Amino acid sequence: MDLLSPDISDAAGALWSQIALFGKGMLLPWRLYQLLAILGLFVLAHTAAKPLGHWLTSWLRRRQGWPKWKLRLGILFQQRLRVILFALFAWITVWILRELTWPSRSQMIAVAAMIATAWAAVGFFARVIRNRFLRRIVSWVAWIWVTLYFLGFLEPASDLLDSISVTFGSFRLSALTVLKAVLVTVLLISLSRSFGRIVSGRLARNADISPAIQVLIGKILQVVLISLAVLIGLKAAGFDMTGFTVFTGALGVGLGFGLQKIVSNLMSGVIILMDKSIKPGDVISIGDTFGWIEDLGARYVSVVTRDGREYLIPNEDFVTGQVVNWSHTNDYVRLDLTFGTSYRDDPQLVSKLAINASLTVKRVLAQRTPVCWITNFGERSVEYVLRFWISDPTAGLINVRGQVFLALWESFQKNGISLPYPQMEVRMLQAPEDSPPPAIMTLND
Incomplete structure (x- = not known):
């Protein structure tokens, strides 16, 4: 690419000639008056926007029960209030001047009104793009585009961007093509994602479709819509898709090796x-x-x-x-608690007390009767296992275990059941009188 090529020089010269001609036209007396009127209308809109914006903010805060989309629209209107007021004042001025004098006396004010109206519309429609960085880029490009269009600079500016290009064999890639492809693709992807969210929301309210199928349909729809958006965006921008066949094939092989984990996670x-x-x-x-x-x-x-x-x-x-x-086929979960009691306690009574104590906990299911069995005769205690069922594992497992243990403790204390714990007994044996005294060991250096 040669930045000083004749095509670029000619396009830049044509754009500069258009700008110079427009600047000379602004020096005409009636256009200078219109520029002063535009400046006055901007000051008026700026002054009126402050108190009106505060009132609108207070009014929105009092809207209890409004849906979120209405509140967001009101906030967006408040943020664009200055340019909206300017466009309104400008159109009123144009209407008055065209009723009293010639249309040429209000031509520049009408152009300013159209630009302000287009800016406000871009600000509203750009909210479709949820990514803040992309939304800001698209908004600025759209504002520049509408400004050039209404001022009459769009064609020479487009010729200048189109002249800045690179060529790969028979394929030509210009700055204008890239810009159009990016903007169209971003807008289509944003619209497809918004449509996908709407469809996913409708599916979520359908009780006949399982949650897994809802997510699956939403993901497939999102992938299909984004893929179509990219293809349509590139095609609409003028890209020849057949020229990318070999390139995309080689790129796909390289990505396949480099993104194995990502692809594996996607397929999983x-x-x-x-x-x-x-x-x-x-x-x-x-x-x-x-x-x-x-x-x-x-x-x-x-x-x-x-x-x-x-x-x-x-x-x-x-x-x-x-x-x-824990909840694949149903929500029932069985929990086991192990404990031990003294050999002096009746095993039948211990089992009965343990079952009754577990049933005092609200989350333990009575329809699935708990059971208590002896599992071992230990060194210090008789060991038991208490098994009970719950149907709400999302509420936690450790807490229900703790509640059942506490119920066991209280029941055993009331009924005299002892819970043994490790003990160590030390006996001091007295040595016989005729035994020799213990040897005394000394350490010498």
Whole structure:
């Protein structure tokens, strides 16, 4: 690419000639008056925007029960209040002047009104792009584009950007093509993501579709829409897709080797959604992590623990590793507690008291009667295992174990059941009188 090539020089010269001609036209008396009027309208809009903005903010804060989209629209209107007021005042001025005098006397004010109206519209429609950085770039490019369009500089500016290009064989890539491709692709991707969120929200309210299928449909729809957006955006910008066949093939091979883990996680995520092994809301244990599944992502699974920590576990770990799903087929979970009592206590009474004590805990299921069995005759105690069922593992396991242990303690204390603990007995033996005195050892240097 040669920055001083004749095409670039000619395009830059044409743009400069257009700007110079426009500048000379601004020196005409009636246009200078219009520029002063535009400046006055801007000062008026700036002055009126402050008190009106404060009133609008207070009014929005009093709107209790309004949906979020209405509140966001009101906030966006308040943020664009200055340019909206300027456009309103400018159109009113244009209407008055065209009723009293010739249209040429209000031509520049009308251009300023159209630019301000377009700026306000861009500010509203750009909210479709959720990424703040991309939204700001697209907004600035759109503001510059509409300004050049209404001032009449768009064609020479486009010719200048199109003249800045590079050529690969028969393929020509210009700055204008790249800019158009980026803008169209970003807008289409943003629209596709918004549409995907709307469809996902509708699916989430459908009780006939399982959560795993809802997530799967949402992910497939999102991938398809984004892929179509990229292809349509590149095609609409003028890219010849056949010229990228070899390049994209080589790039795909390189990415395949470099992104094995990412691809593995993506495919594992699809497998998880297809076989319904886990779904949002399931209580799982993987390694030392115990919690419930908050979200199924394209690359990872979000697991929230009882202490509020959120673990992002790669999908591959759920496919290749061992996972305990406490609520896969149903929500019933059996818990075992081990304890021991003294050999002096009646085993039948101990078992009965343990079962009755566990049933005093609200989370223990009475319809699945707890059982208590002797498991071993230990060195210091008779060892038992108490087994009971719960149906709400999402509420925690350690806390219900603690409640049952506390109920056992209180029941055993009331009924005289002792819980043995390790004891050590030391006996001092007296030596016979005729035994020799103990030897005394001395250490010499």
